[in-house]
Amino acid sequence: MQPVEEMLKNIRGFIKAKGYFLTGPRYDVAKALAETPTHLDADEIHQLLGKVRIDASTVYRVLNLFCKLRICRKIVVDNGPAQYELSERFMVHHHHLICKHCGKVINFDEFDLLESELSKLEKLFRRKYKFVVADHKLEFEGVCMTCGPVSRNKPSL
Amino acid sequence: MQPVEEMLKNIRGFIKAKGYFLTGPRYDVAKALAETPTHLDADEIHQLLGKVRIDASTVYRVLNLFCKLRICRKIVVDNGPAQYELSERFMVHHHHLICKHCGKVINFDEFDLLESELSKLEKLFRRKYKFVVADHKLEFEGVCMTCGPVSRNKPSL
DNA sequence: ATTGATGCAAAAGATTTGCATTAGG
DNA sequence: CCTAATGCAAATCTTTTGCATCAAT
Numbered sequence: 625m626q627p628v629e630e631m632l633k634n635i636r637g638f639i640k641a642k643g644y645f646l647t648g649p650r651y652d653v654a655k656a657l658a659e660t661p662t663h664l665d666a667d668e669i670h671q672l673l674g675k676v677r678i679d680a681s682t683v684y685r686v687l688n689l690f691c692k693l694r695i696c697r698k699i700v701v702d703n704g705p706a707q708y709e710l711s712e713r714f715m716v717h718h719h720h721l722i723c724k725h726c727g728k729v730i731n732f733d734e735f736d737l738l739e740s741e742l743s744k745l746e747k748l749f750r751r752k753y754k755f756v757v758a759d760h761k762l763e764f765e766g767v768c769m770t771c772g773p774v775s776r777n778k779p780s781l
Numbered sequence: 782m783q784p785v786e787e788m789l790k791n792i793r794g795f796i797k798a799k800g801y802f803l804t805g806p807r808y809d810v811a812k813a814l815a816e817t818p819t820h821l822d823a824d825e826i827h828q829l830l831g832k833v834r835i836d837a838s839t840v841y842r843v844l845n846l847f848c849k850l851r852i853c854r855k856i857v858v859d860n861g862p863a864q865y866e867l868s869e870r871f872m873v874h875h876h877h878l879i880c881k882h883c884g885k886v887i888n889f890d891e892f893d894l895l896e897s898e899l900s901k902l903e904k905l906f907r908r909k910y911k912f913v914v915a916d917h918k919l920e921f922e923g924v925c926m927t928c929g930p931v932s933r934n935k936p937s938l
Numbered sequence: 939a940t941t942g943a944t945g946c947a948a949a950a951g952a953t954t955t956g957c958a959t960t961a962g963g
Numbered sequence: 964c965c966t967a968a969t970g971c972a973a974a975t976c977t978t979t980t981g982c983a984t985c986a987a988t
Contacts, residue, residue, distance in 0.1 A: 645962070647968065666952080679970045684953060686968095700857050705952060721912045730910055734902065741895045746921065753887055754926035755878045761920045764903065769911035802987075804943065823978080836945045841978060860953095862977060 631658040631714050635695055638713075642693055649678045653686045657696055658714070663707035663729050697759075701727065719761070723768035730768065738762075788815040788871050792852055795870075799850055806835045810843045814853055815871070820864035820886055854916075858884065876918070880925035887925065895919075 635654045636646045646654075656664060656672045664672070670683050687708055690696040699707040699720065704727055709715065718733040746757040792811045793803045803811070813821060813829045821829070823840050830840075844865055847853040856864040856877070861884060866872065875890040903914040 645967075647961085649969075677970085680952095681954075681971080682969055688954090698859060700859050702855060702857050702863075706859075721906060721910060721914075723912070724915070730912065732906070732910070734905060738895070738898045738902065741898060745891065745895065748891060749878060749889070749921060749923075753878060753889070755880070755887065755921070755923055756929065757878075757921045757923040758881070759922045761918075761922065763918045763920075764906060764912070764914045765916045765918065766906075766912055766914040772913065802943080804986085806944075834945085837977095838946080838979075839944055842943080845979095 628655070628658045631710070634714065638695060639693065644689065644693070648676070649682050650686050650689070652676055652678060653683060653690070654695070657690075657708065657710050660709075662731060663699060663709045665705035665707050667705060669708070699729070701729075703727070720763045721768070722763055722765050723771055724765050725767055725771035728768050728770070785812070785815045788867070791871065795852060796850065801846065801850070805833070806839050807843050807846070809833055809835060810840060810847070811852070814847075814865065814867050817866075819888060820856060820866045822862035822864050824862060826865070856886070858886075860884070876920060878921045878923065878925070880928055881922050882924055882928035885925050885927070 632651070632654055635658070636651075639646045639650065644650075652673050653669055656669045666680065666683050666687060669687075670678065670680050673683075687696065687698070690708075691698050694711050694713065696708050697711045699709065701707060701722065702724075707729060716733055718731045721730040721732060722728070723730075742760055742762075746760070749755045749757055789808070789811055792815070793808075796803045796807065801807075809830050810826055813826050823837065823844060826844075827835065827837050827840050844853065844855070847865075848855050851868050851870065853865050854868045856866065858864060858879065864886065873890055874896075875888045878887040878889060879885070880887075899917055899919075903917070906912045906914055
C-alpha cells in the first residue's frame with residue numbers, strides 16, 4: 625500500500641481522467657478512506673469530517689460515485705450500514721473475517737492456492753453459466769478473539 | 782436435496798427439538814423456502830403466502846428465528862432486501878454468482894479443491910487471528926447471460 | 939393461567955431524491 | 964454562462980418494536 629499523499633494523487637488523476645472533478649467533499653472522503661487501513665461506513669466518514677461542512681447525502685453521493693468509478697468498494701453487512709474501503713487499485717487484494725457478535729471486520733490476504741482456484745472457477749462460470757465475473761468476494765463469518773475465546777468446540781451461536 | 786414433504790418434516794422436528802412450536806405462519810414460511818430452489822426475500826415470501834393471513838412483521842420474525850436456529854440463512858445483498866434460503870442442513874452446500882445488473886442470484890456447487898483450501902484457511906485463522914469460523918461465503922459478482930453476452934473483453938461496468 | 943406467537947401500527951435506521959443554490963471551468 | 968456538485972429537507976425502503984390480542988399447553 626502506498627503512502628496517503630500518493631494515493632490521493634492517484635485518486636485525483638483517476639477522477640479527472642474519468643471526467644469528474646475532485647471537489648472538496650470528494651477529496652475529504654478520499655482522504656478519510658486513504659487514511660483508514662480497514663473500513664468505514666458513511667456515518668463514520670461523516671463524523672470524521674466533522675470540522676468541514678459536508679452533508680450526509682453528499683457523503684453517500686461521493687461514495688456511490690467512487691464505487692461506480694471503482695475507486696472504492698462497498699461491503700454490505702448484516703445488521704448495520706454498508707462499509708467502504710479503497711479498491712484494490714489502491715489497496716492490496718484481500719478478503720474479510722466478519723465477527724457476528726461485534727461486527728468487526730478483519731482483513732486477510734493469505735491466499736496462494738486459493739486465488740488460482742478462484743480464477744479457474746471464474747473461467748468455468750463463463751463457459752457453464754455464461755456469467756462473466758468482475759469481482760469475487762470471500763467472507764468468513766465467525767467469532768473474533770474479543771467476543772469469544774478460542775476453544776476446541778465450535779461456538780454455540 | 783430432499784422432497785419438500787420430507788424437508789418440512791425435518792424442519793418440524795428440528796423446531797420442536799429446540800423448544801419452539803411449528804405454528805401456522807412458521808409452517809407456511811418453511812414451506813415457501815422448501816419449495817424454492819433458490820432464494821426469496823421477506824416480501825416475496827409475504828406475497829407467496831397471499832391467501833393465508835400473515836403480517837409482514839411476522840414474516841421477519843419467523844425468518845429471524847429460522848436464522849437463529851440455523852434453519853435458514855440470510856444473504857445480504859447490495860441495493861435491496863435480504864434474501865433467504867434453507868440452510869445446508871436441508872440444501873446442498875453452495876455459493877453464489879450475483880449479477881450486478883439485474884440482481885439475479887445463481888447457485889453453484891463446483892468445488893473440489895476449493896473447499897479443502899477453505900478449511901485449511903479456517904484453521905489458519907483460528908491460529909493467527911484467534912478467529913473461529915462458523916460459516917463461509919464465497920460470491921462472484923459479474924454480469925449474467927441475460928444482461929450481457931459473453932465476450933472476450935471484461936465488462937465495461 | 940401462563941407463556942409464547944401474532945397482527946397492527948408506529949418507529950427506527952440507512953440511503954436516495956427533488957429542488958434551489960453554489961461553485962468550477 | 965453552463966453544467967455539475969452540494970446542502971437541505973423530505974421521501975423511500977427495509978426491518979424492528981411496543982402493545983394488545985390470541986393461541987397453545
